[in-house]
Amino acid sequence: MSEVLVLVDHVDGAVRKPTLELLALAKKLGEPSAVFIGGADKAGEAAEKLKAFGAEKVYVVDDTEIKGYLVAPKAEALQQLAAKVEPAAILIVSSYEGKEIAGRLAIKLESGLITDAVDLADDGTTTQSVFAGNFTVQAKVTKGTPIITVKPNSATPDETAGAGTVEEFAATISDGAKTAQIVASQPRKASGRPELTEAAIVVSGGRGTGGNFEPIEGLADALGAAVGASRAAVDSGWMPHSFQVGQTGKTVSPQLYVANGISGAIQHRAGMQTSKTIVAVNKDEEAPIFELVDFGVVGDLHAVLPAATEQIEAKKG
Amino acid sequence: MNIVVCVKYVPDATADRRFESDNTVDRVGVDGLLSELDEYAVEQALQLKEKAEDPSSVTVTALCVGPEKALDAVRKALQMGADEGVHVSDEAIAGSDYVATSLVLAKAVEKVGAEKGQIDLVMCGMASTDASGSVVPAMLAERLGLPQVTFASVVESQGDQVRIKRDGDTATEVVGGTMPLVMSVTDQTGEARYPSFKGIMAAKKKPLETYALSDIGVDAGDVGLSVAWSEVSETNERPPRTAGEIVKDEDGSGAEALTGFLASKKFI
Ligand SMILES: Cc1cc2nc3c(=O)[nH]c(=O)nc-3n(C[C@H](O)[C@H](O)[C@H](O)COP(=O)(O)OP(=O)(O)OC[C@H]3O[C@@H](n4cnc5c(N)ncnc54)[C@H](O)[C@@H]3O)c2cc1C
Ligand SMILES: Nc1ncnc2c1ncn2[C@@H]1O[C@H](COP(=O)(O)O)[C@@H](O)[C@H]1O
Numbered sequence: 001m002s003e004v005l006v007l008v009d010h011v012d013g014a015v016r017k018p019t020l021e022l023l024a025l026a027k028k029l030g031e032p033s034a035v036f037i038g039g040a041d042k043a044g045e046a047a048e049k050l051k052a053f054g055a056e057k058v059y060v061v062d063d064t065e066i067k068g069y070l071v072a073p074k075a076e077a078l079q080q081l082a083a084k085v086e087p088a089a090i091l092i093v094s095s096y097e098g099k100e101i102a103g104r105l106a107i108k109l110e111s112g113l114i115t116d117a118v119d120l121a122d123d124g125t126t127t128q129s130v131f132a133g134n135f136t137v138q139a140k141v142t143k144g145t146p147i148i149t150v151k152p153n154s155a156t157p158d159e160t161a162g163a164g165t166v167e168e169f170a171a172t173i174s175d176g177a178k179t180a181q182i183v184a185s186q187p188r189k190a191s192g193r194p195e196l197t198e199a200a201i202v203v204s205g206g207r208g209t210g211g212n213f214e215p216i217e218g219l220a221d222a223l224g225a226a227v228g229a230s231r232a233a234v235d236s237g238w239m240p241h242s243f244q245v246g247q248t249g250k251t252v253s254p255q256l257y258v259a260n261g262i263s264g265a266i267q268h269r270a271g272m273q274t275s276k277t278i279v280a281v282n283k284d285e286e287a288p289i290f291e292l293v294d295f296g297v298v299g300d301l302h303a304v305l306p307a308a309t310e311q312i313e314a315k316k317g
Numbered sequence: 318m319n320i321v322v323c324v325k326y327v328p329d330a331t332a333d334r335r336f337e338s339d340n341t342v343d344r345v346g347v348d349g350l351l352s353e354l355d356e357y358a359v360e361q362a363l364q365l366k367e368k369a370e371d372p373s374s375v376t377v378t379a380l381c382v383g384p385e386k387a388l389d390a391v392r393k394a395l396q397m398g399a400d401e402g403v404h405v406s407d408e409a410i411a412g413s414d415y416v417a418t419s420l421v422l423a424k425a426v427e428k429v430g431a432e433k434g435q436i437d438l439v440m441c442g443m444a445s446t447d448a449s450g451s452v453v454p455a456m457l458a459e460r461l462g463l464p465q466v467t468f469a470s471v472v473e474s475q476g477d478q479v480r481i482k483r484d485g486d487t488a489t490e491v492v493g494g495t496m497p498l499v500m501s502v503t504d505q506t507g508e509a510r511y512p513s514f515k516g517i518m519a520a521k522k523k524p525l526e527t528y529a530l531s532d533i534g535v536d537a538g539d540v541g542l543s544v545a546w547s548e549v550s551e552t553n554e555r556p557p558r559t560a561g562e563i564v565k566d567e568d569g570s571g572a573e574a575l576t577g578f579l580a581s582k583k584f585i
Contacts, residue, residue, distance in 0.1 A: 070465065070466070070467075070492055071465065071467075072465070095485070095486050096468045096483070097485060097486075099455070100451070100454075100455035101455075102452065103415065103453070103454075103456045103459070104455050104456065104458070104459040106416055106456070107416065107459045108459065110546075111546065112416070112546030112547035113414075113416065113452065113546070113547065115415075115450045115451070115452060116449070131334045131447070134334070134554060134555055135334075135335075135553060135554055135555060137340075137549055137551065137552050138549065138551035139550065140547065140550060141546060141547045142545070142546060142547060142548045143546035143547075144546065176462060179495070179498075180492055180498070181492065181494065182491070183491045184490065184491040185491075186488055186489045187487060187488045188487055188488055201584065223585070241484055242484065247444075247449070248443065248503060255584075266330050267330065273555075277584075278561075279575070279579075281575070285563070285565070290563055291558075292558055294558075294578075295561050295562050296561060296562070296563040297565075297566055297574065297575050298566060299565065299571040303566065303569070303571075304566055304571045304575065307569055307571075307572030308571075308575045308576050308579075311572060311576040312585050315576070315585055
């Protein structure tokens with residue numbers, strides 16, 4: 001069976017969950033081989049985890065020489081590795097960086113590219129959700145090595161160990177790839193709440209919060225949820241951009257999405273429409289968000305949410 | 318300095334977007350417009366021009382690859398303040414994937430460069446609002462052999478040095494590069510201007526060129542639906558969500574109903 005390369009998304013060796021999802025999907029197409037581009041001293045820790053979730057091989061590309069540069073060197077490294085192992089497919093997480101690596105790689109390998117897949121079938125057919133989630137599309141790469149970027153939360157990690165054989169791979173990076181330099185990097189502060197794109201429940205607030213997110217955060221904590229925001233709330237400076245849900249923010253697809261003081265503009269829907277259950281609290285009964293909901297409350301979020309939070313806390317005892 | 322801004326003509330997101338029978342995006346039957354996310358790229362290009370020591374030495378060229386109607390996108394960019402427009406239009410391009418689109422864009426950028434001198438900056442939006450691939454800028458950088466500074470939420474430049482802020486999933490980075498380069502900007506860069514009446518009138522007199530594939534040296538056999546490197550086999554409209562239960566909050570009844578619903582679905 002041929003190998004399927006999975007580019008590992010990690011922070012200093014800590015493998016992020018979407019990569020584990022990719023390993024599970026890769027098993028459908030062949031033998032998962034993780035590609036770890038990072039510090040050689042962190043590779044051991046990453047390899048353990050990758051092995052536990054099914055990696056048959058873990059290629060380690062030491063990034064000492066390239067970690068200060070954006071995207072291009074990683075695409076070169078993958079190109080060289082792909083030339084060697086001739087994989088059945090290459091799977092990459094749909095992040096800014098992931099998509100850009102995929103884009104460059106597609107040109108280099110003269111291969112077709114599919115972005116933002118939410119599912120993958122045994123024959124390589126992908127499912128995408130397009131036009132703000134109004135359509136689903138089935139597509140397949142027809143030329144070269146299929147390069148597929150997959151959205152977080154598209155599969156369940158499968159904790160069935162693989163062989164996890166570690167193999168060093170020395171890539172030769174051209175000077176041309178070392179031109180966009182990362183001159184400073186500030187890691188995002190942990191919120192103490194679940195990661196927005198990984199959370200089973202998301203509680204969001206919009207302009208209707210009037211800038212007071214306490215009721216949103218209160219309900220989120222009672223439900224063990226992540227906090228999200230509309231662009232109006234972000235543009236007003238009430239929440240950082242990393243909380244934004246929608247076309248130009250994060251796409252979430254949780255079991256439960258609770259939209260509060262959010263009207264439901266198409267660009268917001270684009271980021272949450274595929275949630276399993278949708279609930280909204282809005283004081284305007286005409287708000288378009290109510291077209292999407294499984295359950296809606298027409299009312300003032302400043303009254304409804306704190307009361308609901310109290311009742312939930314009481315139920316939990 | 319020469320700036321090329323890539324602007325895409327897309328179906329209006331607030332209209333009923335749909336697909337053709339061959340599974341390509343319906344770009345003719347649905348009202349289209351300049352992709353809103355590309356307005357931010359036009360805005361940043363214009364700001365770079367305005368901030369330059371000698372703004373008249375900076376030329377901003379709006380470039381669009383798309384069907385006849387896509388000329389509207391170029392016009393809008395000209396109305397906002399771009400100096401010149403280039404529209405690449407050719408029957409053969411219809412149904413092109415990212416790979417082919419980026420080829421046509423790259424060749425068009427080279428042609429503009431051949432006419433005007435070195436292109437210092439290729440500006441793009443963070444994503445097109447229809448395909449939302451966010452891959453064309455990186456592909457352009459790859460094809461043109463240029464550095465990419467992409468997903469900028471803040472843009473700064475001094476001479477040929479560029480610095481941007483980029484908000485990734487796990488960190489915010491400052492990325493620097495030397496022109497010539499490819500840049501893409503997000504909607505965090507700040508409101509895009511509306512065309513003024515004066516701008517709309519002025520746009521009518523601005524140079525506007527239309528290229529066919531043969532003008533930019535692209536073989537018609539290398540683009541279009543039939544040679545796309547990926548194939549869409551099916552497009553299905555999502556079934557509408559079944560209407561949910563909506564209650565009015567009266568004297569606290571809303572909270573109770575909400576808690577009841579969440580409990581019934583086992584979220585509590
Ligand atoms: C290119 C582009 C990209 C975009 N990307 C995004 C994106 O990624 N994410 C996004 O969210 N938006 C995005 N937008 C913006 C989007 O179009 C809307 O403007 C935005 O989602 C509106 O946010 P909102 O619902 O919070 O505000 P509004 O539309 O102003 O709605 C506020 C709602 O709160 C209700 N309300 C007010 N007070 C209360 C109260 N006390 N209790 C209960 N309800 C109350 C009101 O009835 C109203 O329905 C984008 C727009 C464009 C053009
Ligand atoms: N057909 C096109 N014409 C001009 N610019 C385009 C075209 N397609 C993509 N672009 C540019 O590339 C960016 C990203 O597009 P995409 O990769 O399709 O999401 C857009 O914001 C545009 O700046």
